[in-house]
Amino acid sequence: MAIAAFAGNATAVDATPRRRSWVALFLLLPGLLYLVLFFIVPLVSLIITSLESQGLDGSFAYGFVVSNYTDSVSTFATQIWRSFGFALIATVIALLFSYPLAYFIGVTARRWPLLQSFMLILVIAPFFISFLLRTLAWKTILSDNGPVVTALQGLSLMGPQGHITGEPIAVVFGLTYNFIPFMCLPLYTTLERLDLRYLEASSDLYASGWATFRKVTIPLSLPGIVSGTLLTFIPAAGDYVNASQDFLGGTSSTMIGNVIQSNFLVQQNYPAAAALSIVLMFVILVIVSVYVRRSGTEDLL
Amino acid sequence: MTPQNTFADSGADLELAGISKRFPGFTAIEHLDLTIPAGSFFALLGPSGCGKTTTLRLVAGLEEPTTGQILIGGRDLTNTKPFQRPVNTVFQSYALFPHMTVLDNVAFGLRRRKMADPVGKAHEALRLVELDHLAGRKPLQLSGGQQQRVALARAVVNRPALLLLDEPLGALDLKLRRQMQLELKTIQNEVGLTFVHVTHDQEEAMTMADTVAVMNRGRIEQMGAPEDLYELPKTTFVANFLGQSNLFTGEITASTPTSISIGVSGRAIVVPKDRAEIHTGVVTIGVRPEKLNLLTEEPEARTGVNVIGPGRVIDVSFSGVSTQYVVAVPAVGDIIVFAQNMDFGPVVTVGAEVWMSWSVDHGFGLADSPELVTAEAGV
Ligand SMILES: Nc1ncnc2c1ncn2[C@@H]1O[C@H](COP(=O)(O)OP(=O)(O)OP(=O)(O)O)[C@@H](O)[C@H]1O
Numbered sequence: 282m283a284i285a286a287f288a289g290n291a292t293a294v295d296a297t298p299r300r301r302s303w304v305a306l307f308l309l310l311p312g313l314l315y316l317v318l319f320f321i322v323p324l325v326s327l328i329i330t331s332l333e334s335q336g337l338d339g340s341f342a343y344g345f346v347v348s349n350y351t352d353s354v355s356t357f358a359t360q361i362w363r364s365f366g367f368a369l370i371a372t373v374i375a376l377l378f379s380y381p382l383a384y385f386i387g388v389t390a391r392r393w394p395l396l397q398s399f400m401l402i403l404v405i406a407p408f409f410i411s412f413l414l415r416t417l418a419w420k421t422i423l424s425d426n427g428p429v430v431t432a433l434q435g436l437s438l439m440g441p442q443g444h445i446t447g448e449p450i451a452v453v454f455g456l457t458y459n460f461i462p463f464m465c466l467p468l469y470t471t472l473e474r475l476d477l478r479y480l481e482a483s484s485d486l487y488a489s490g491w492a493t494f495r496k497v498t499i500p501l502s503l504p505g506i507v508s509g510t511l512l513t514f515i516p517a518a519g520d521y522v523n524a525s526q527d528f529l530g531g532t533s534s535t536m537i538g539n540v541i542q543s544n545f546l547v548q549q550n551y552p553a554a555a556a557l558s559i560v561l562m563f564v565i566l567v568i569v570s571v572y573v574r575r576s577g578t579e580d581l582l
Numbered sequence: 583m584t585p586q587n588t589f590a591d592s593g594a595d596l597e598l599a600g601i602s603k604r605f606p607g608f609t610a611i612e613h614l615d616l617t618i619p620a621g622s623f624f625a626l627l628g629p630s631g632c633g634k635t636t637t638l639r640l641v642a643g644l645e646e647p648t649t650g651q652i653l654i655g656g657r658d659l660t661n662t663k664p665f666q667r668p669v670n671t672v673f674q675s676y677a678l679f680p681h682m683t684v685l686d687n688v689a690f691g692l693r694r695r696k697m698a699d700p701v702g703k704a705h706e707a708l709r710l711v712e713l714d715h716l717a718g719r720k721p722l723q724l725s726g727g728q729q730q731r732v733a734l735a736r737a738v739v740n741r742p743a744l745l746l747l748d749e750p751l752g753a754l755d756l757k758l759r760r761q762m763q764l765e766l767k768t769i770q771n772e773v774g775l776t777f778v779h780v781t782h783d784q785e786e787a788m789t790m791a792d793t794v795a796v797m798n799r800g801r802i803e804q805m806g807a808p809e810d811l812y813e814l815p816k817t818t819f820v821a822n823f824l825g826q827s828n829l830f831t832g833e834i835t836a837s838t839p840t841s842i843s844i845g846v847s848g849r850a851i852v853v854p855k856d857r858a859e860i861h862t863g864v865v866t867i868g869v870r871p872e873k874l875n876l877l878t879e880e881p882e883a884r885t886g887v888n889v890i891g892p893g894r895v896i897d898v899s900f901s902g903v904s905t906q907y908v909v910a911v912p913a914v915g916d917i918i919v920f921a922q923n924m925d926f927g928p929v930v931t932v933g934a935e936v937w938m939s940w941s942v943d944h945g946f947g948l949a950d951s952p953e954l955v956t957a958e959a960g961v
């Protein structure tokens with residue numbers, strides 16, 4: 282191959298790409314198989330399910346019932362809007378919280394590698410415990426006779442009938458908390474590679490700390506911001522654990538994930554659940570592609 | 583002081599008072615006192631790692647001095663932030679913002695200061711470095727030399743009272759470098775800005791600068807007008823770093839009210855007292871290779887002329903304008919002679935027996951000796 286690259290004759294030039302494409306195809310094979318098996322097949326089956334019709338006896342048959350979509354979307358519009366609203370708020374809070382943290386670990390703490398590793402471990406440490414357990418723990422902490430509510434009531438910042446669990450605030454909190462590592466790690470990886478000489482050049486060119494942050498630091502860490510927000514927003518929008526009534530949610534904070542879950546597992550209305558899943562996926566796809574296009578980091582996808 | 587949104591109407595003088603800079607476990611700058619008058623072109627020369635970049639970083643505010651003060655235009659700016667200083671830098675590593683086009687890079691400083699017409703001015707600066715046609719590209723799509731010129735434009739466009747240039751022309755070919763040198767000189771003269779220019783190119787330093795400082799191991803060994811520095815170096819380091827020198831070390835054997843002489847392999851080498859740093863003990867006397875005359879016969883002893891020899895020519899290298907001869911003199915060492923090619927080709931060949939003479943007034947006496955310098959360095 283190396284020799285062929287130097288040889289100027291046409292046969293060598295022809296042979297190289299063909300051989301390389303076979304190698305590439307071979308290497309791609311596991312990935313392609315995976316994609317077909319675990320993405321294409323379930324997707325097709327989901328689409329088929331979403332269009333099924335329900336017989337009088339309650340059984341489902343193949344069909345082309347588009348009203349499955351319109352009906353379920355109009356029935357659950359509130360939950361759909363709420364899901365994206367919660368996910369958006371959680372993403373923004375997670376970003377605001379994670380950026381300074383990632384900046385500290387990736388830039389400020391560069392001089393102390395030990396501190397850097399220690400803080401990184403702290404960010405990852407929650408993964409050592411199942412997130413179900415951690416969310417349950419929060420449920421206890423935030424429960425009506427838990428320390429937080431008691432303290433707030435003691436300070437008269439909350440009425441005697443007030444709750445945290447079951448309210449939207451608890452769900453958003455849970456989403457934020459659970460997805461912060463997914464925001465923090467991509468931010469950390471870009472900030473860790475940030476070349477400080479650009480910041481120096483910027484401040485040499487009359488940019489104050491804030492202007493440097495806006496004009497240089499943020500654009501240079503944009504890939505991390507984009508992947509962090511995607512890694513947070515996408516799973517948060519479809520999350521069904523935090524908003525579940527067994528965890529932090531209540532009747533007024535149900536998200537689309539919970540609706541899909543109960544349609545699939547409790548009401549066994551498979552077409553509605555499948556239709557909602559596809560709507561969710563489609564909306565996320567549209568949001569993500571617009572977002573990525575707008576932030577100018579198409580190379581990321 | 584905040585940077586005004588007008589261009590500097592004149593250069594500012596720079597004063598470093600008792601500056602030192604210590605990194606953990608390493609002293610990069612040792613007690614530096616330096617005054618650069620407004621409007622001058624100051625060149626900083628020195629071997630790699632001697633502290634040139636560190637000095638510029640201290641002036642720009644990117645590094646805090648361990649001790650000492652930095653005054654720009656008479657104002658103490660030691661504790662101000664880089665963006666508050668009327669200073670711009672052409673960085674050794676360029677540091678062009680990779681996410682901005684060339685044009686946005688150049689306009690960056692103007693926009694931060696809310697200057698009128700940043701785009702027009704940026705184009706003008708790019709025309710100056712002949713890169714206006716690449717204004718829309720990203721820095722990574724440029725060659726090294728083009729990036730360097732963008733870095734130059736990005737700093738120059740701000741017309742700062744004090745411009746710091748860290749090897750700003752190192753990546754350019756000779757022709758382009760000459761051209762940029764002229765441009766820089768023009769810009770500097772036009773507004774009377776103060777330039778501090780770090781370079782490895784001695785010729786560049788000599789031709790462009792009003793004042794040249796030779797730096798070594800965090801200290802300025804000597805500074806002055808280029809011709810003074812060349813004709814009358816004061817230390818072994820300067821004598822060898824700036825051009826080449828033939829050095830002779832010996833105990834003083836005779837001393838008159840106006841001159842001293844040392845004995846070198848049985849001959850007296852004389853140097854005027856006003857061209858010698860020390861007048862007692864062991865002294866090193868030097869002379870530049872082009873000041874030597876190559877003689878094929880032993881000359882008559884005359885006052886006012888030093889003679890050394892005989893020696894054997896061991897190398898002749900012809901370089902067009904001149905020829906360099908290396909002559910081995912027993913008990914003295916190798917001596918380098920540059921001779922203009924007045925005739926066709928070299929006048930002597932390898933193996934010839936020669937003497938060398940030079941006018942006493944061309945010699946210089948150094949403050950230190952090569953042996954002592956080597957001993958100091960622990961070699
Ligand atoms: N942050 C730092 N920590 C420790 N030592 C440093 C630091 N920055 C520079 N130095 C040291 O200080 C000395 C001077 O460095 P400087 O960059 O000023 O050299 P320079 O004269 O510009 O060299 P060159 O001509 O190679 O660019 C070097 O020995 C370098 O290793």
Ligand SMILES: [Mg+2]
Binds near residue numbers: 634635636674748
């Ligand atoms: Mg340097």
